[in-house]
Amino acid sequence: MGRYSRLREIRRMDPVRDCAEILRLISQYEFPWDYRQGVSVAFLRDYGVPRISVLLDRTQEFERSGQKRYDDTVLIGYEMAADGFDSERGRAAARHLNRIHGKYRIPNEDFLYVLATTVVGPKRWIDRFGWRPLCPVETEALTEVGRKMAAMMDIEGAPDTYEGFERLLDSYEERMFAYDPANRRVANATFRIMASWYPRPLRPAIARFSLALLDEPLLRALGFRAQPRWVRSAAAGTLRARSRCVRLLPARPRWLPSRPQPRSYPFGWRLDDLGPHWAGSRPVEPLPDERHPTPSGSPLNGCADQRTREVFERPV
Numbered sequence: 214m215g216r217y218s219r220l221r222e223i224r225r226m227d228p229v230r231d232c233a234e235i236l237r238l239i240s241q242y243e244f245p246w247d248y249r250q251g252v253s254v255a256f257l258r259d260y261g262v263p264r265i266s267v268l269l270d271r272t273q274e275f276e277r278s279g280q281k282r283y284d285d286t287v288l289i290g291y292e293m294a295a296d297g298f299d300s301e302r303g304r305a306a307a308r309h310l311n312r313i314h315g316k317y318r319i320p321n322e323d324f325l326y327v328l329a330t331t332v333v334g335p336k337r338w339i340d341r342f343g344w345r346p347l348c349p350v351e352t353e354a355l356t357e358v359g360r361k362m363a364a365m366m367d368i369e370g371a372p373d374t375y376e377g378f379e380r381l382l383d384s385y386e387e388r389m390f391a392y393d394p395a396n397r398r399v400a401n402a403t404f405r406i407m408a409s410w411y412p413r414p415l416r417p418a419i420a421r422f423s424l425a426l427l428d429e430p431l432l433r434a435l436g437f438r439a440q441p442r443w444v445r446s447a448a449a450g451t452l453r454a455r456s457r458c459v460r461l462l463p464a465r466p467r468w469l470p471s472r473p474q475p476r477s478y479p480f481g482w483r484l485d486d487l488g489p490h491w492a493g494s495r496p497v498e499p500l501p502d503e504r505h506p507t508p509s510g511s512p513l514n515g516c517a518d519q520r521t522r523e524v525f526e527r528p529v
Contacts (some may be wrong), residue, residue, distance in 0.1 A: 245471030251335030263435030
């Protein structure tokens with residue numbers, strides 16, 4: 214395949230109807246590494262909001278099992294989109310995610326913000342450091358993915374456009390970013406996880422490299438000082454040099470998608486493995502579009518309570 218052949222394929226697709234397939238092409242073929250980095254930065258942005266980080270800090274999940282918490286977040290998103298958001302696999306993952314969140318009283322605007330980070334974060338990273346920027350069809354597909362997740366999680370007020378998600382994110386951060394000791398504790402735990410992926414001698418440099426890529430409002434909210442200008446320039450220059458090299462490579466072959474390789478589950482995972490240990494004891498509620506009976510008296514899209522008993526096993 215030519216380097217831009219998949220882009221031409223994406224441009225012929227419908228961003229609404231084919232949003233899950235376009236997301237798969239972005240995250241598994243075109244920009245697998247960059248998409249993961251964009252999602253990682255999205256996680257960090259959540260910690261700049263004390264109302265969010267205090268809740269995360271209180272659970273102590275990042276301190277006790279941070280790698281599993283990171284893997285679970287990635288894998289639940291993967292499960293929701295892998296076969297399409299309307300598939301049984303995707304809907305079962307959404308019910309499981311809702312059952313985890315159902316334990317906490319989380320304001321709708323916080324859900325909206327976290328959702329916006331998963332839409333805006335990957336696009337901003339890819340546009341800045343990817344081997345090419347996202348095209349309008351890919352951007353619209355990411356927006357549709359965010360809207361579908363909002364519908365499945367019963368989040369109200371999801372924007373209709375990418376620009377709407379971007380405005381939502383920026384205005385929320387302007388109001389809500391503030392330093393709190395919990396922000397720094399959760400961020401430190403996350404940085405330790407990310408640094409642990411590399412050989413020990415490289416970890417201090419990796420930590421500085423990571424901080425150099427974050428914007429100053431986020432750094433202030435997390436309680437970190439901005440890195441010197443030469444470190445920021447070196448970090449950005451290294452990633453742009455990487456993107457130029459990636460641009461010269463052939464397209465990833467279709468038989469070799471980049472799929473999650475979670476360190477917490479070297480032998481595969483089941484849906485019930487994902488999330489805190491107590492999640493399995495909580496009841497599973499039907500999705501919003503399953504709560505209203507059809508004229509025959511059955512829930513929409515089949516029998517919801519039968520589906521909630523289904524568990525998927527995924528080999529690595």
